[in-house]
Amino acid sequence: MHYNLQQIQFIKSPLKNILLVAPPGSGKTQVAGERIQAMERYGVDMKKMLVTTFNVSAAEELKERLINSGMVKLPTIRNYHKVGARMNRFFINNGLLPNAELITQDWRIKKLAIEALKQSRKSNTQTPALNINDDSVIDEFVAFIGFAKSDLNAPDIMLTRMGLGDEYKEFVEAFNVFERLRTANSIQTFHDLIYDPVVVLKNNPDAVKLITNRLDFIIIDEFQDINPIMFILLEFIAGETARFIGIGDANQTINSYRGSDPSFIMSAFTEKRPDTQSMALQQTYRFDDNIAICANALIQHNKVKAGNLCVSALNTPKSKITIGYYENNGGTSYRCPEQHSLIRTIRHHQSRGKPLKDIAILLRTFLLAPWIEAALIREQIPYRLADSKSSIMLPAVKGVIAFANTFSKNPQYQSFSVELASLLNFPFLAIRNDQIRLLLPFIQRGKRIDEYALKRALPGVKDFIIERVSGRLNALNTALALPYKQALESYFDGHVETKYHELLAKRPSEKERKNLALIKSFVHTAGTFSEPEQFMNALSLNKNTGDAVILTSLHSSKGCAWPVVIIPGCVETILPYEHPEQTTPIEDERRLMYVGITRARKHLHLITNSQPEFTKELKASSGKPPLSITVSPDKPSRFLYEMQINDANLMCKAIRDNSQNNQDTHGPRILIERYLGALYQIKLNEKKND
Numbered sequence: 067m068h069y070n071l072q073q074i075q076f077i078k079s080p081l082k083n084i085l086l087v088a089p090p091g092s093g094k095t096q097v098a099g100e101r102i103q104a105m106e107r108y109g110v111d112m113k114k115m116l117v118t119t120f121n122v123s124a125a126e127e128l129k130e131r132l133i134n135s136g137m138v139k140l141p142t143i144r145n146y147h148k149v150g151a152r153m154n155r156f157f158i159n160n161g162l163l164p165n166a167e168l169i170t171q172d173w174r175i176k177k178l179a180i181e182a183l184k185q186s187r188k189s190n191t192q193t194p195a196l197n198i199n200d201d202s203v204i205d206e207f208v209a210f211i212g213f214a215k216s217d218l219n220a221p222d223i224m225l226t227r228m229g230l231g232d233e234y235k236e237f238v239e240a241f242n243v244f245e246r247l248r249t250a251n252s253i254q255t256f257h258d259l260i261y262d263p264v265v266v267l268k269n270n271p272d273a274v275k276l277i278t279n280r281l282d283f284i285i286i287d288e289f290q291d292i293n294p295i296m297f298i299l300l301e302f303i304a305g306e307t308a309r310f311i312g313i314g315d316a317n318q319t320i321n322s323y324r325g326s327d328p329s330f331i332m333s334a335f336t337e338k339r340p341d342t343q344s345m346a347l348q349q350t351y352r353f354d355d356n357i358a359i360c361a362n363a364l365i366q367h368n369k370v371k372a373g374n375l376c377v378s379a380l381n382t383p384k385s386k387i388t389i390g391y392y393e394n395n396g397g398t399s400y401r402c403p404e405q406h407s408l409i410r411t412i413r414h415h416q417s418r419g420k421p422l423k424d425i426a427i428l429l430r431t432f433l434l435a436p437w438i439e440a441a442l443i444r445e446q447i448p449y450r451l452a453d454s455k456s457s458i459m460l461p462a463v464k465g466v467i468a469f470a471n472t473f474s475k476n477p478q479y480q481s482f483s484v485e486l487a488s489l490l491n492f493p494f495l496a497i498r499n500d501q502i503r504l505l506l507p508f509i510q511r512g513k514r515i516d517e518y519a520l521k522r523a524l525p526g527v528k529d530f531i532i533e534r535v536s537g538r539l540n541a542l543n544t545a546l547a548l549p550y551k552q553a554l555e556s557y558f559d560g561h562v563e564t565k566y567h568e569l570l571a572k573r574p575s576e577k578e579r580k581n582l583a584l585i586k587s588f589v590h591t592a593g594t595f596s597e598p599e600q601f602m603n604a605l606s607l608n609k610n611t612g613d614a615v616i617l618t619s620l621h622s623s624k625g626c627a628w629p630v631v632i633i634p635g636c637v638e639t640i641l642p643y644e645h646p647e648q649t650t651p652i653e654d655e656r657r658l659m660y661v662g663i664t665r666a667r668k669h670l671h672l673i674t675n676s677q678p679e680f681t682k683e684l685k686a687s688s689g690k691p692p693l694s695i696t697v698s699p700d701k702p703s704r705f706l707y708e709m710q711i712n713d714a715n716l717m718c719k720a721i722r723d724n725s726q727n728n729q730d731t732h733g734p735r736i737l738i739e740r741y742l743g744a745l746y747q748i749k750l751n752e753k754k755n756d
Contacts, residue, residue, distance in 0.1 A: 083342040084311045085289070085335060089376035090361070090664035091352025091627065094313050095124070098287065099131045101311070102141060105283070114281050115141035116308075118149055118300070120288035124625055128287070141285075146296050150260035153277065153299065162266050162273050166254040172208075175255060179207050182244035186236060195233035206230070209323065210237050211244060215261040216325025217294040218268065229649060260295050267302045278305035288625070289314030289335075293325030310339060316372040317365045320621055320658045322651065328370050346374045349748060352627055352667055354378050354385035355741075356718035360670075360709040363737055365660050367708050368653045376664070377744045384722070385668050387711055389684070391676040399675045399699055400434055400635045401583040403590045405441035408632055411671045412447060412615060415630055422448060424629040426616045428662050430641040433580075434634055435617060436460065437587050439608065442615065444591040448607045452618035456608050462581055465489035466588045467605065469557070470598045473550040482509045490538045492562060492581055493569045496531060508539050512547035515539045538565075550598055558589040620662045631666035633659075636674040636703040644697055659705045674702040687713035687733030713738065721745070 088094035098117075106112060119125040125143050132140055144152070157163040169175060183198045196203045214224040221241040225234060248254070254262065266273050284304055286292060289312035304310065312335060316328035327334075336342045350358060358378040365371050390407025392399040408427070415425060429435060436457035442449045457463055468485035487502045487509060497505075504523050508515055515536045524532065538561070545557035566582040569575075595601040607614075616628070635641055642655035663670055674680070679692060680702040691704035713733045 083309050083339045085331070085342050085344045086311070086313045087315055087331075087344070087346040087372055087374055088313055089315055089347065089350055089374065090318065090661070091350035092347040092376075093351055094347065095128060095131065095287075097347070098285065098313055099128060099135065102132060102285070103135060103137060106137065106139070110282060112139045112141045115283045115285065116149070116281055116303070117141050117143040117285040118287065118296075119143070119145045120291050121145050121625070122148075124287055146292070147256060147259050150263060150296070150299065153263040154254075154259050156277070157263055157266055157273065160276065162270065163262055164249075164252060166252045166258075168254050168256075168259070170256065175208055176204050178247055178251070178253070179204055179211065179240075179244060182240045182247055183207060183236070185247075186240040186243045190236060190239070194236060196236065206234070207237055207240065210234070211241060212255075212257050213323065213325060214241055215257040215295060218264065218298065229651070260299055264295055264299050264302070267299070274302055274305075277303055279307045280305075281308040283311060284308050285311045285313070287313050290316050290319040290328060290331045291321045291326045291624075292330070293321070293327075294330075295325065297330075310335075310342075316370070317368075317376075317657060318624065318661050320624060320654070320661050322654045328372075328657070332370070332372065348374055348377050348744060349379040350376050350664075351379050351382060353664070353670075354382055354718055355721050355745075356387050356714040357385050357663060357666060357670055359714035359717055359737070359741055360387065360711055361660055361664050362741065363710040363714065364656060364663070364705060364708050366737060368656055370653060375741060375744050377741065377748060380748065383668060385666060385670065387670045387672070387715060389706075389711070390671055390673040392673065399637055400640060401437050401580075401587070403437060403440060403587040405438060405634075407671075407673050408438065408634060409441055409445055409447075411630070411632055411669075412445075415669075420629070421613045422615045423613050425632065426618060426623065426626070426628040426630070426665065427632045427634065428618060428620050428623050428665065430620050430635055430643055430658070432619070434640065436463065436584050438617065438634060440587040440591045443601075443604045443607065444594050446604050446607060448612070448614035449617055450608065450614045452616055453622045454617075454619070457584075458605060458608060460584065461485075461488055462492055462585050463588050465492065466558075466585060466592060467601075469554075470550070470592045470601050472546060473553065473598045474602065475599065482506055489562075490535060490542065492585060493566050493578055495534055495538070497527075497535065501527070505535070505539070509546075510543055513543050515543070551593055551596075554589055554593050558585065620658050623665050624661055627665050627667055629667045630669045630671070631662070632671045632673065633662050634673040636672045636706055637699045638697050638701045638703060639699045641703050641705065656705060656708075659703075663709070672706060674706055675700055677702055680706070683707055685712050685732060687711070710737070717741075 086094070086097070088097070102112075102115070102117070105115070117125075117128065119128065122145050125145050125148075129140065129143050154163065158165050180198060183204075187194055198204065210225065210228060210230065213228050214221045217224065219227075221238045222235075225238055230237070248258075267277075281303060284300055286300070291314070300310075312331065314331050316332045319326050319328040319331070336344065355378045358376050362375050388411075390411065392402045393404055393406060412422070412425060416422065427438060429438075432454050435451070435454065439449070439457045458467065464485040465488050468483045469489060472482060472486065484503055484506065487505045488499075490505060491497050491502065501524055508520065508523070517532060517536050520536055520539075521527075521529075521532055524535070527535075541561040542557055545553040545561070547553075548556055562585060563582065566578065569578060570582075591604075592598075592601050595604065618626075620633075633641070638644070641659060642650050642652055644650055663672075677700075683690075683692075684706075687710040688707075691707040710733050716732075717738055
């Protein structure tokens with residue numbers, strides 16, 4: 067890598083507090099490694115240096131880089147939670163914290179959260195506004211517990227900071243109950259690995275003396291994503307002797323849900339440490355000018371943002387940006403079963419002899435995953451999910467798979483299963499899981515149901531539900547007696563879809579619409595195979611660990627890069643994500659989009675809806691969404707307007723052809739002129755360095 071002037075200054079600068087602003091693809095890991103090596107040459111004792119990273123993979127990457135560079139004595143390199151875990155164990159061993167079991171299972175944390183809510187309500191005379199039987203309420207409470215532990219502020223202050231309304235006030239007392247239950251049961255969560263040691267240090271000066279003033283330097287990677295509780299811990303460790311080196315980019319702060327705040331790296335840190343020397347890397351070595359210009363154009367719409375531009379380095383490999391569109395299938399766009407644009411992009415990459423592992427599909431929410439998975443299965447494209455369970459595990463999908471299994475020539479798949487019986491609850495019939503099992507004996511190919519026998523099997527169930535269950539069993543048994551493809555059409559197209567439409571006509575429900583779309587998508591996929599065994603084989607492709615397309619979240623993509631990045635669901639309500647009960651933090655969502663588009667090295671493909679006004683604006687590149695944004699998944703994301711994609715592509719071509727002064731762009735020139743100025747300055751610096 068050819069370093070620019072700022073990078074060299076960072077490596078050779080005096081030993082003091084340093085804040086390095088590093089845009090996407092700027093080679094900050096390599097520069098950080100160079101800094102560590104330079105400090106070793108200056109005589110810094112590596113035993114008195116702590117390097118912290120956001121995750122395990124970043125820590126391992128830095129270790130490997132230093133070892134490959136020839137370093138023998140490495141500093142301590144740990145991710146944030148590992149630092150907390152070591153401190154936690156140290157305090158336990160010294161009798162400052164009680165021994166506790168670390169629980170990582172979501173169901174155990176949720177169980178404790180439910181109990182905390184129930185107990186807190188016993189002393190609350192007001193009528194609760196929340197239904198704790200609603201899974202989304204429990205998920206919100208668990209999220210609040212984690213957020214409340216990202217700082218030392220009181221839980222009521224953290225509730226306000228999280229943006230939750232008055233109806234969530236009971237979370238404050240429930241949090242206190244949760245902590246009492248946690249202590250009584252000797253339990254810790256991942257959040258507590260950092261939170262508990264900080265509480266000890268805050269309240270016990272003797273504990274501080276055990277851990278402080280032992281280091282000379284603390285290097286913090288991904289500084290923009292550090293939350294207050296972690297920095298408080300590092301400040302205790304630093305004491306009066308250690309200096310900080312923070313490396314990050316406020317425009318990439320995407321973990322606000324865990325307490326991160328871009329203003330910390332932009333101003334709060336330097337206010338705490340006024341002797342800090344700030345420097346900015348500007349060049350990216352990851353992608354060409356078009357993606358860089360789009361990223362800059364997008365993030366300029368944030369009020370809170372880093373002032374530096376991300377500029378493509380000279381001789382960076384070419385990259386391209388393309389837009390794909392969902393088919394107008396009369397429903398919600400991203401639930402389109404064909405996913406033609408996504409599949410075409412993958413097939414084009416394959417046709418050039420390139421591996422599938424080059425491709426990452428980045429999801430804002432895993433609501434998108436089922437329809438993408440169904441399309442990949444249908445096309446028999448191997449894939450793997452990096453950070454979520456497959457949609458194949460959803461009850462409705464398992465039911466479709468069980469239905470197809472019964473037609474297999476393999477005897478082990480022919481038996482009727484609970485998953486098959488669960489199909490009877492789509493659309494919802496108010497049949498409990500334990501009652502579903504009682505229906506298995508009634509599933510027989512071609513058999514008519516005896517309602518009296520059904521009543522005896524389901525005592526206490528109302529007659530009108532018995533009648534509906536009987537009707538569905540008859541439809542299922544009739545279909546099972548038909549050949550494979552006819553059976554799919556008979557039961558799902560002929561019966562299930564009809565019942566869903568009847569239900570939705572009486573009582574519109576987004577949940578039921580989603581279930582219908584989900585079932586139709588996987589039935590469509592199952593029906594593209596002439597034999598059920600082919601469908602079963604295709605389903606196994608999601609377990610591929612070799613050459614496979616990667617499905618991961620935008621949040622988890624941080625720190626990664628791929629030759630081809632596909633971002634589906636570039637529509638309102640998905641990106642930016644519209645929380646049903648909270649105000650959308652639009653600047654957080656914009657930073658997340660910024661991170662997503664800057665993961666691409668060679669090809670960025672964005673998928674949205676085709677709208678005449680969007681097509682017109684795409685050419686105009688004004689950077690302005692419609693004055694009145696309709697928050698609907700049928701509308702293209704406002705971020706696509708803001709990115710000035712057409713101008714970025716035109717300008718990129720002009721820069722490559724060395725004819726930018728003659729290039730006529732359509733949108734405002736302010737950002738373009740700033741970008742060209744920065745590019746010119748980089749060229750001057752390159753000449754000086756040469």
